[in-house]
Amino acid sequence: MMESLHDTCKWGTGTRWGDGPNDTGMSRLTLTDADKSARDWFKAEMEGLGCTVSVDTMGNMFAVRPGQAAGAPTAMGSHLDTQPTGGRYDGILGVHAAVEAMRVVVENGVQTKYPLAVINWTNEEGARFPKSLHGSSVWAGTLPLDKALALADVADPSLIAGEELARIGYAGALECIAAANPLAAHFELHIEQGPVLPENKQRIGVVAGGQGYKWYTVTIRGRDSHAGTTPFAYRADPMLLAASFLTRAHGIARQHEGLVTTGIFHTHPGSINTIPNNVSFSLDFRHVSDAGVAAIDRDIKAMARELETEGDKYKCAIEFEPLFDAPAVTFHPACRDAIRTAAEGSIPQAEVRDIISGAGHDSCATNLHCPTGMIFVPCKDGLSHNPEEYATPEDCVLGAQVLLDAALLYDQGRKA
Amino acid sequence: MMESLHDTCKWGTGTRWGDGPNDTGMSRLTLTDADKSARDWFKAEMEGLGCTVSVDTMGNMFAVRPGQAAGAPTAMGSHLDTQPTGGRYDGILGVHAAVEAMRVVVENGVQTKYPLAVINWTNEEGARFPKSLHGSSVWAGTLPLDKALALADVADPSLIAGEELARIGYAGALECIAAANPLAAHFELHIEQGPVLPENKQRIGVVAGGQGYKWYTVTIRGRDSHAGTTPFAYRADPMLLAASFLTRAHGIARQHEGLVTTGIFHTHPGSINTIPNNVSFSLDFRHVSDAGVAAIDRDIKAMARELETEGDKYKCAIEFEPLFDAPAVTFHPACRDAIRTAAEGSIPQAEVRDIISGAGHDSCATNLHCPTGMIFVPCKDGLSHNPEEYATPEDCVLGAQVLLDAALLYDQGRKA
Structure with a gap:
């Protein structure tokens, strides 16, 4: 997982801050050529795992593996776009952990009760087209599609979101709205972007909600x-x-x-x-x-x-x-329970805590339509939106394990 | 006095703020053509009153009328330059009141014990060449002449103070230093530029010093x-x-x-x-x-x-x-006494107050070398450095009367 995470950071490499091979930040603005390359990798990777990849009219990408029964998928998602002076973990870790979870499921021949999905949401950052949670908000119905596609690039207002989406080939046919493309649940792994976990020497935050x-x-x-x-x-x-x-x-x-x-x-x-x-x-x-x-x-x-x-x-x-x-966000008790059970299966209870998200995430949008849960892992000094943003490989892998286990637990608990 | 004050405001007229003939501010930056015109008027006016006008190497202008005995003159001075968005009273009133005092002395054939002088100091504002009390500081020895003349115009650094002074014909021969051109005393009338007099319905401030x-x-x-x-x-x-x-x-x-x-x-x-x-x-x-x-x-x-x-x-x-x-400034007790006696000769004691100057004035420089006193008159709402700066004609005339009387009282009290 860490190899694929760092390897794909060749698309949109940002500021160098150290001497190591991975000591550079990221500048992968949404709907740029670099974003297209990361999306192409995502599509190929997921199709290679036997998933069907659909793209909606906002460019949100849904990679779905069938379950024993038909139905809305249990999803694991985040975003591959970054801030202009961002790092390698905010969003990127969440997608790569979900891809890795799908790899483990496929390699081990796990049969889920219902479909399992990995999602790459469009423009979570709002850095290039100034609306954060851009793709997931349209899916959630809180942002009209026409307004979302009409947004102009903050640096070059002649570049329009909808036109850039078409230019890179990711203006899909699937209608971007929860009713047409429902999810049964949404799980997201993310770095904390704050000091609470590292200061308390804890490794997993079960996110109770967002402020x-x-x-x-x-x-x-x-x-x-x-x-x-x-x-x-x-x-x-x-x-x-x-x-x-x-x-x-x-x-x-x-x-x-x-x-x-x-x-x-x-x-x-x-x-x-x-x-x-x-x-x-x-x-x-x-x-x-x-x-x-x-x-x-x-x-x-x-x-x-x-x-x-x-x-x-x-x-x-x-x-x-x-x-x-x-408005404030409260995540679903069933998702929080699944995450806590998964976390306590991997590490001591004392290293797991309930936590509030101070920042907005795509999960705040999905939470309006399906049970949603988030997992936080520590990042160094709480630093984020910065080239030196860093999470240890051990914490990244732990987070991916909890993400996988929580999604499977949730799937197993689903009723027909 | 008010006629000559307003008439000379045709040189360097600033922003119009009302419909009246005098409802414009002033923008008479030092050493400009407008400043030259005002200086030319000052020179002609004072020579017309029988004064000898000398100009020093900083362009400071000294108009002297002989007394019964030789000696350093008792001076009344201020400045004719203004802020770029200034008014018609800050500095200008002080010079015009001194000119009027000299007119009254001449017209009435008053014989002073010692010479009486009217001074126009160069660039008190420091608005064009960024050093306030520019001319009086060189006279006082706190600013070296070469540094003072080398200052560049803040808007066009290719224009140098010394060159502009020569260009308008006011680089004089008199050495600009108190030892070479001493004053026996310096009196200055100025608007208060603050709210204390108007708020207390008082008309004359006897300035105790500067902060x-x-x-x-x-x-x-x-x-x-x-x-x-x-x-x-x-x-x-x-x-x-x-x-x-x-x-x-x-x-x-x-x-x-x-x-x-x-x-x-x-x-x-x-x-x-x-x-x-x-x-x-x-x-x-x-x-x-x-x-x-x-x-x-x-x-x-x-x-x-x-x-x-x-x-x-x-x-x-x-x-x-x-x-x-x-550093703080304390004006000379003899000058303060002369001003208070003069003021109480014109208006009730309750309308006279001791006051501190919050801003810097040329008198703060002269105070280093000779007994100095300042007289404040109220300005509307305490407003200054603004086109709408205003003092009533009655207060301007009262201030001029106090200036004249204080200078004459001081002259009469001088010992050989």
């Missing part, structure tokens, strides 16, 4: 005036208010056991000796439940109203511009 | 990581630390009765769902005494050390890069 989150641009309007000639009492200083806002927003998120982050901050006009006229900044907050997201939202807005009026201290107005709103 | 100030760029280094996958406990979030830093810095400045301002703030890499790797921001703090500036400096750095280590909460490092350091 809901909201994005705003917050603008605080004051009055620009001279830093030397304007006493505090006469200021309307949006920078000072922003400092209190950010500290209190952090406290609110902490109190609700959620997260809050400000990654972008601007001041206007931006002069050393001028109090800003206004400041604007991004606000990203998350919680494992939608109710938690709503509570943080409510408390932050109430806090903002307080700051606006607090003893006439700040004399600034605060505006919230909504940017994005993603 | 000292320091500028830093502060950089806080943390670690960039994913906003969704990184729990608070695993973060090194420089944005969160910056919020506490700014709130505490404000408290420190307030405690010392100083000022602190952050006008510029940057995050890196600047992505909504990424905790910044580092943030950097400007820090401007001020105090009326050098000891106060030093105390704020010391306390802010101690606070930063505390934040770096506070219960391992932030896990970030804080760096201070010094940018600028201006």
Whole structure:
């Protein structure tokens, strides 16, 4: 598995960061020639294992091996596209582990009750065509096909997703919608992309769900005036208010056991000796439940109203511009049970933990239509979306074993 | 006086903001053709009043009327250059009030004990050649002449200050240094550029001195990581630390009765769902005494050390890069007394207040070599460096009267 993973990284090789043969990152943007090569490999590999490979109108690829009975397949899927400065594991590991699982099934002549599938979803990253979970969202019905195909390349807007899909030969005939191409379940192996597993020296995360989150641009309007000639009492200083806002927003998120982050901050006009006229900044907050997201939202807005009026201290107005709103995801108990049983069959219970996914994955889309579960393995220092992203071969292989075992357990538990 | 002030604003007229004939700002950058026209007017006007006009090697212009005895003149000065989007009062009012004072002296045949002078200082603003108090600093010996003349135009670096000075015909022969061209005293009328006089419905500020100030760029280094996958406990979030830093810095400045301002703030890499790797921001703090500036400096750095280590909460490092350091200024008691006596001769005592200058002025340079005093009059809403900068004709005339009376009082009090 690790050989095929690294060998296929010759398509879309990214930044070199070390001296070893695999010490390069990946830059395999979706629907490029490099992506086509990886897709060609996937198709040939799966057909070589006796699978039937179908491609839908979004380019999502379904490699299906029949079971003893007909029916929707139990699927293992992830994505082969990467960030422009990505690594060798985010998405890629999930597909290669699913391919390896299928190899083991075929080589051992395992007869599953129902069909077993391996899926390569299109453009999970949203890096080239700016919609993450691009292919799986159309399949899930949350993104219309025409809008999805009309997306323009962020670097060269003359290149359109649908045209690029046709150009590389992966605009399939299968209708891209769950009702027409249903799955019985979806399992996905992924690197954690966070520090929880490595910091706790644990090796398998049974993903309970994904956080809901909201994005705003917050603008605080004051009055620009001279830093030397304007006493505090006469200021309307949006920078000072922003400092209190950010500290209190952090406290609110902490109190609700959620997260809050400000990654972008601007001041206007931006002069050393001028109090800003206004400041604007991004606000990203998350919680494992939608109710938690709503509570943080409510408390932050109430806090903002307080700051606006607090003893006439700040004399600034605060505006919230909504940017994005993603509901929380809870994965299916049957899938989580299958993963935990599979994991505890391979490693001590203490090395297995329930975990929340902080990032979005194709599994968040499939979860709207079929029982879904995710398996996390540790990545070094929690680093991801970075050329140096790394997971040990041992953890990758363990993850693949758990993926295989969970899918087989789930298949065995299926009722007619 | 107001007629000549507005009439000469035809040289370097700026942005129109209203319908009235004088509802335009000013854009009279130093050593431009517009500045030459204003200088030509100044020279002709002062020679018409019987003054001898000398120009020094920095283009500073000294119009001197003899007194009963020889000696260094009692001077009234300011500047005729403006910001690119400036108004009609900052600097301009000070020169026109001094010219008017000289007119009154001449028309009334007043015999001063010692010579009386009106000064137009070169490039007070530092807007075109980036050194504020440009001409007066060379006179005061704090800026070497060769460096001053070598400054390049910020918009077109092929234009050099010394060459532009020669081009407009104002590179004079008089040595630009206080020892060669001494002043007995320097009085300057200026708009306040702040809210204290208008908010308190007062009309004359007797300037006690100018604040000292320091500028830093502060950089806080943390670690960039994913906003969704990184729990608070695993973060090194420089944005969160910056919020506490700014709130505490404000408290420190307030405690010392100083000022602190952050006008510029940057995050890196600047992505909504990424905790910044580092943030950097400007820090401007001020105090009326050098000891106060030093105390704020010391306390802010101690606070930063505390934040770096506070219960391992932030896990970030804080760096201070010094940018600028201006000592505090205390004006001469004799000049302040003359101004207060003059002011209380014109208006009720309740409308006169002692005040601190938040901005730098040519008087801060002259104060190093001769007794110096400044008079502030209110400007609308404290607005300055803006086309809509405005002072009422009544306040301008009152300021000119106080300027004249203070200079005459000082002259009368001079000993041989």
